[in-house]
Amino acid sequence: MIDSIAISTGGGDAPGLNAVIRAIVRSAIKEYGWEVYGIETGFDGLLETSGVRRLESKDVRGILQEGGTILGTTNRGNPFEYPAKVGSKIVKEDRSDELIANFKSLGLDALIAIGGDGTLCIAHELFKKGLPVVGVPKTIDNDLAATDVTFGFDTAVATATDALDKLHTTAESHHRLMVLEVMGRNAGWIALHSGVAGGADAIVIPEIPFELEIICDHLIARKRRGSRFSIVVAAEGAYPKGGEPFYMQKSGGKDGPAVRFGGIGMWLARQLGLCTGMEARAVVLGHLQRGGSPTTFDRFLSTRFGVGAVELVAKEKFGEMVCFKGRRVESVSLEEATANQNLVDPEGEIVRVAEKLGVTFGR
Numbered sequence: 001m002i003d004s005i006a007i008s009t010g011g012g013d014a015p016g017l018n019a020v021i022r023a024i025v026r027s028a029i030k031e032y033g034w035e036v037y038g039i040e041t042g043f044d045g046l047l048e049t050s051g052v053r054r055l056e057s058k059d060v061r062g063i064l065q066e067g068g069t070i071l072g073t074t075n076r077g078n079p080f081e082y083p084a085k086v087g088s089k090i091v092k093e094d095r096s097d098e099l100i101a102n103f104k105s106l107g108l109d110a111l112i113a114i115g116g117d118g119t120l121c122i123a124h125e126l127f128k129k130g131l132p133v134v135g136v137p138k139t140i141d142n143d144l145a146a147t148d149v150t151f152g153f154d155t156a157v158a159t160a161t162d163a164l165d166k167l168h169t170t171a172e173s174h175h176r177l178m179v180l181e182v183m184g185r186n187a188g189w190i191a192l193h194s195g196v197a198g199g200a201d202a203i204v205i206p207e208i209p210f211e212l213e214i215i216c217d218h219l220i221a222r223k224r225r226g227s228r229f230s231i232v233v234a235a236e237g238a239y240p241k242g243g244e245p246f247y248m249q250k251s252g253g254k255d256g257p258a259v260r261f262g263g264i265g266m267w268l269a270r271q272l273g274l275c276t277g278m279e280a281r282a283v284v285l286g287h288l289q290r291g292g293s294p295t296t297f298d299r300f301l302s303t304r305f306g307v308g309a310v311e312l313v314a315k316e317k318f319g320e321m322v323c324f325k326g327r328r329v330e331s332v333s334l335e336e337a338t339a340n341q342n343l344v345d346p347e348g349e350i351v352r353v354a355e356k357l358g359v360t361f362g363r
């Protein structure tokens, strides 16, 4: 029997997190009369008793359209590998038993963990150790295979497309080549969707390692046809054929996830500027893609996911995650949810559409 539930938000934030929190709190209280608690800063809040607070309907008033998460988040708080200072060294400790014990001592009956692959993998491990948890998929990267789409993606694409519209006008005025670097980790979804919607001339994504020469020839041909500017979208994880991705940080650091991409935009602008003879500039869109008000689509999806997660808890379907299939909210096991990445199909319909419009992927 369920009396009280908790919510946590983990990993990088995404527009729509607050909409999920609101939907969970409102439906859990209205439909079931449960008490709802918010865990602060991902799973970290369960390792410190001060990190848990009661959420009433009034606490979620007016947050539907707000970016970020009222609970805070982190992409460092893995309870199975929790950083601890021993002398002058930082070591990793397994604090999962302590987390589960704290959860039980708070009298909580279920946890709804909202997060991307990292958070959902942790949730799955905690479930295997007995924590009653259900998941909600979140990520601007849209890289989870178990759901057709994650919330946050649509807003990130809208932000990137808006940036491309703005870059178009300045590129045209100055007869420049503009390269926009967008997020996405190993998946090229944000680059592909915004590149098509924003009318890019070249798009580079991790799923299609590119040949610089092909992009150069494409842009030179465009110049010869009288187009005095060009727009290139680069997914942060893209890399040249035979090469490797560009990293800001390649392995375990203290200020973020182990791998941080970055640098492809600047590199491409320089290389393409040299080979085309055009003046080139790079813009890194960065965390702007994670901020701001969620689009209508993301608010709608987040709200449906929040209510769907509460229904899973009510049915005590722990170890499951809500997902979007076709046009319906359904559920899959956390095991299946974390098994595969959703990557762009290089021979898929969207890539073909782009190529038929004359966009090059450098292949």
Ligand code: F6P
Residues within 6 Å of the ligand: 012, 075, 116, 139, 140, 141, 183, 184, 185, 236, 255, 256, 257, 260, 261, 290
């Ligand atoms: O997974 C979401 C994401 O925004 C990626 O697209 C990006 O590579 C990463 O997080 C950035 O992480 P951080 O906020 O630690 O810089």
